[in-house]
Amino acid sequence: MPARSLFFSTRNLAAWPQGVQCNFKVLCRMNMEERNSSLVVELSYPDLVIDVGKVTLGERNRRKLLQKTEREQETEKVIKAACALLNSGGGVIRLEMANNDEHPVEMGLDLEESLRALIQSSNLLAFFETKQQGRHYYIFVKSWSSDIFPEDSSFKPRICSLSSSLYRRSGTSVVPMDSREAFNFLNKKRDTKVSRNEPCGKIVRVIHKDLCNSDPTYQVFQKDQLEYGEILPFPESQFxxxxxxxxxxxxxxxxxxxxxxVSAFANAEGGYLVIGVDDKTRKVLGCAKENVDCDSLKKKIEQALYKLPCVHFCQSQCNIDFTLKILDVLADGKLYGYACVIEVKPFCGAVFSEAPRSWMVKDKQVCSLTTQEWVDMMMDTDPDLLWLCKDFESQLSLSNRPPLSRPVYSKKGLEHKKDLQQHLFPVSPGCLKRTPKSLWKELSSQNEGLEELINKQIYPFSQGILILSRSWAVDLNLEEKQGVICDALLITQNSPPIFYTILRKPDAGGQVYCTHTALTLKQKLVNVGGYTGKLCVMTKVLHLSPESNAESLEGSGSLIDYPRAYDLVNTQQMEVLLQSLVIVLLGFRSFLSDQLGCEVLNLLTAQQYEIFSKNLRKNRKLFIHGLPGSGKTVMAVKIMEKIRNMFHCEANKILYVCENQPLRNFISNKNICHAVTRKTFMNKDFKNIQHIIIDEAQNFRIENGDWYEKAKTITQSEKDCPGILWIFLDYFQTNHVESSGLPAFSAQYPREELTRVVRNADQIASYLQGVLQEVRKNPPPNIPSGSLQMLLEAEWAQGVQGTLNIKENLTLDQIVTHVTDTCKRLFERGYSPKDVAVLVSTAKEIDCYKPKLWRAMRKRRVVQFTDASDMAGDHIVLDSIRRFSGLERNIVFGIHPQTMGSAISHNVLVCLASRANQQLHILWRRNI
Known part of the structure; x- marks a missing residue:
């Protein structure tokens, strides 16, 4: 077979090499009554390792020593393991040689051809490397990615599958759909628009003109009996x-x-399956009555039909529409036996013969994908949203990426993943750097002998980067292990990545911790970071003895000798891997995910990451001042996740406190903490709480007591191990003139600042800058002027075009008309009600606008409203600016009275403008 990549189509099965034909047919006949495989993933390696047991290797051995069924069984185990690893981030298949050859042997032609059929390519090395070590034979499996297919290929399968289990009619034949055909077929079905109230049967055309009432086919199948030996007046056809x-x-x-x-007919225009007729002569033969029980046969057929997996793309969840008839077959006027006719109607979705033949690793086991899982993954694409593409820059597209990857976007104008990599993890020619420098200096000074120990480990390498962390487990959202001085990841030339765990003293659990952390890192680099190269992570566990400064290796979790193809051979490969690492460490679930209906990741800025990566044990109390739109709430969520992992906390040990119910509900839905408002915090006891995160603290009050003192008391209740108290605030968005209860500005120490504004489109950001300057020049009396000087350090992300629309001197009716007409146009352009918020100055004004807006929207057949407490609902939010604090929407309408003279008038405008991502409409209402 030529070395170039091929896309095998089952339509051209006859053109395949004979061995491939044989093995593909064998594998497609495997019994799938048991969907979960007995294959399990071993836990003692920093990779997914599946032991398939004894397998006979070598072409001659397999043909000489094994029966056909034995070869099929061995092939099935290997193919299942290979497919599961391809779809799960890659890994290793371990085989024990069943034959007794003393010298190395090849895998065997039938196994190789089955693997080629699995990846739909003749180039085995694109995904597989092999190596024999003693009696063990290893198949090293790279994660699936469709970049092996030509760039001009119209379809690149998102996942690896042995069979789609979808069928179609081709003339008088039934043909299985290959991945390309299945994808096109499913897309066509999905794109078919189906009315919510229209039954599925009405959306398809009449099967075929030959099946109308006047056709002999239809007439014959209306009968209740046929004559034995009669010749039907029509041949086989597509129907x-x-x-x-x-x-x-x-x-x-x-x-x-x-x-x-039935799958083939249902997926096309319908048809008849007639059992009991010879396909060559069209002669009715039936089945002798003494050989079959009519009622039992009918029940068996119905059971088989109802068990067929189906996927819908419409609102209706209808079943397969079929008619089953058992016809009497007469001979000389007497009952001879029976024939069977199944009429199948076209199906609105897709009908499978069984669940698609594709596997993944789930909960350490090799399991078959369900039909719905397979369809979802097969059709998984980047969000097709024009407004998202205008405002965001793709950092990781699903095209050519591993099956479990999610799309990653960053706001335009922010650092690209390549820029972040160069800033955080630079690779310099002929130099091996240690980073972060401050942590390296701190660790070296605190742990005598550590520098010597690490230098000894990295001595053989001359180019790359050593990335240190007090706990890589916490960085990867795992639990921290006590006794770990630090972890270090070495990315260097002519070597696979090496993960070191340095323990203070020998610990039996050290190797398990190191192995599990390295495995998680490897999986995330592929499945989150989108790395498509061949990747493994070697491990080393060291301990540092304070008495002797001696090194002690506890052994290596990397007992498998990986091929040289797994080495990073040049700077380019190292940087590509480090860019995937940037996504792993700086990625977070975007707040846009709920709006889009699919998971999308964003990236922290370098400034945010530097604060997030602080040592929590040394920064138990911290004030974070952030400009509007600098990502304070994002940081609050990330810090709570870090607290949970570092201190082994349950969600009920972490308290999130904010001023308003909508923001409380928004955070509460993330299930990472116990979220309350400031008022609830002051009115209840929180004896079980260990850590507290305060958000939007500038809007707190002291009407219910000294909240700051209470928070300090709770978090400092354990003198030997005080909890975390981080307070996020922005004085520019203060929405009252009373005391906030915050300590004096000079006492807010230690303090960090977020000055990189990342939220707003350029036009909105420009307007916001002007209003912020007004606040800085004329601050309300309850805001310390020194706190506003951070505006001088502000950086604004640029490059996102948006809309700023300011209208003055409007009547109430004009305001209502502008909001409803604009929303109607936006929804026609593809925006969702989830994108829109209408904000008024005070809660009292909601009752003034709501009835008129509701009637106008209903008249234009738009949507209804809800308040900000239901941010997840598919509604336009109508609420006050104050209650919307800490939240955001793509399109914001702000309604104000014409005269808004107060000490905080500009602060209110800051609160309003900073809530809008893309479009801001400020509507000033005429004085009455």
Missing amino acids: IEFKQFATKHIQEYVKNIIPKY
């Missing part, structure tokens, strides 16, 4: 299939042939 009854095991035979024929 007719003749089959004879089997001579033995009749019911099992009928049950087994039904799935692919």
Whole structure:
């Protein structure tokens, strides 16, 4: 077979090499009654390792020593393991040689051809490397990615599958759909618009003009009986299939042939499966009555039909529409036996013969994908949203990426993943750097002998980067282990990545911790970071003895000798891997995910990451001042996740406190903490709380007591191990003139600042800058002027075009008309009600606008409103600016009275403008 990549189509099965044909057919006949495999992933390696047991290797051995069924069973184990690893981030298949050869042997032609059929390519090295070590034979599996297919290929499968289990009609034949055909077929079905109230049967055309009432086909199948030996007046066609009854095991035979024929008819324009007619002569033969029980046969067929997996793309969840008739077959006027006719109507979705043949690793086991999982993954694409593409820059597209990857976007104008990599993890020619420098200096000074120990480990390497962390486990959202001085990841040339764990003293659990952390890192680099190269992570566990400064290796979790293809050979490969690491460490679930209906990741800025990566044990109390739109709430969520992992906390040990119910509800839905408002915090006891995160603290009050003192008391209740108290605030968004209860500005120490504004489109950001300057020049009396000087350090992300629309001197009716007409246009352009918020100055004004807006929206058949407490609902939010604090929407309408003279008038405008991502409409209402 030529070395170039091929896309095997089952339509051209006859053109495949004979061995590939044989093995593909064998594998497609594997019994799938048991969907979960007995194959399990071993836990003692920093990779997914599946032991498939004894396998006979070598072409001659497999043909000489094994029966056909034995070869099929061994092939099945290997193919399942290979497919599961391809779809799960890659890994290793371990085989024990069943034959007794003393010298190395090849895998075996049938196994190689089965693997080629699996990846739909003749180039095995694109995904597989092999190595024999003693009696063990290893198949190293790279994660699936479709970059092996030509760039001009119209379709690149998102996942690896042995069979789609979808069938179609081709003339008088039934043909399985390959991945390309399945994708196109499913896309066509999905794109078909189906009315919510229209039954599925009405959305398809009449099967075919040949099946109308005047056609002899239709007339014949309206009969209740046929004559033995009569010749039917029509041949097989795209809509007719003749089959004879089997001579033995009749019911099992009928049950087994039904799935692919019914799938083919249902996925096309319908048709008839006729059992009991010879396909060559069209002669009615039936099945002798003494050989079959009519009622039992009918029940068996119905059961087989109802078991067929289906996927819908419409609102209706209808079943397969079929008519089953058992016809009497007469001979000389007497009952001879029976024939069977199944009329299948076109299906609105997709009908499978069985669940698609594709596997993944789930909960350490090799499991089959369900039909719905397979369809979701097969059709998984980047969000097709024009407004998202205008405002965001793709950092990681699903195209050519591993199956479990999610799309990653960053706001335009912010650092690209390459820029972040160069800033955080630079690779310099001929130099091996240690980073972060401050942590390296601190660790070296605190742990005598550590520098010597690490230098000894990295001595052989001359180029790359050593990335240190007090706990890589916490960085990867795992639990921290006590006794770990630090972890270090070495990315260097001519070597795979090496993960070191340095313990203070020998610990039996050190290797388990190191192995598990390295495995998680490897999986995330592929499945989150989108790395498509061949990747493994070697591990080393060291301990530092304070008495002797001696090194002690506890052994290595990397007992498998990986091929040289897994080494990073040049600077380019190292940087590509480090860019995937940037996504792993700086990625977070975007707040846009709920709006889009799919998971999308954003990246922290370098400034945010530097604060996030602080040592929590040394920064138990911290004030974070952030400009509007600098990502304070994002940081609050990330810090709570870090607290949970570092201190082994349950969610009920972490308290999130804010001023307003909508923001409380928004955070509460993330299930990472116990979220309350400031008022609830002051009115209840929180004896079990260990850590507290305060958000939007500038809007707190002291009407219910000294909240700051209470928070300090709770977090400092354990003198030996005080909790975390981080307070996020922005004085520019203060929405009252009373005391906030915060300590004096000079006492807010230690303090960090977020000055990189990342939220707003350029036009909105420009307007916001002007209003912020007004606040800085004329601050309300309750705001310390020194706190506003951070505006001088502000950086604004640029490059996102938006809309700023300011209208003055409007009547109430004009305001209502502007909001409803604009929303109607936006929704016609593809925006969702989830994108829109209408904000008024005070809660009292909501009752003034709501009835009129509701009537106008209803008249234009737009949508209804809800308040900000239901941010997840598919509604326009109508609420006050104050209650919307800490939240955001793409499009914001702000309604104000014409005269808004107060000490905080500009602060209110800051609060309003900073809530809008793309479009801001400020509507000033005329004085009455």
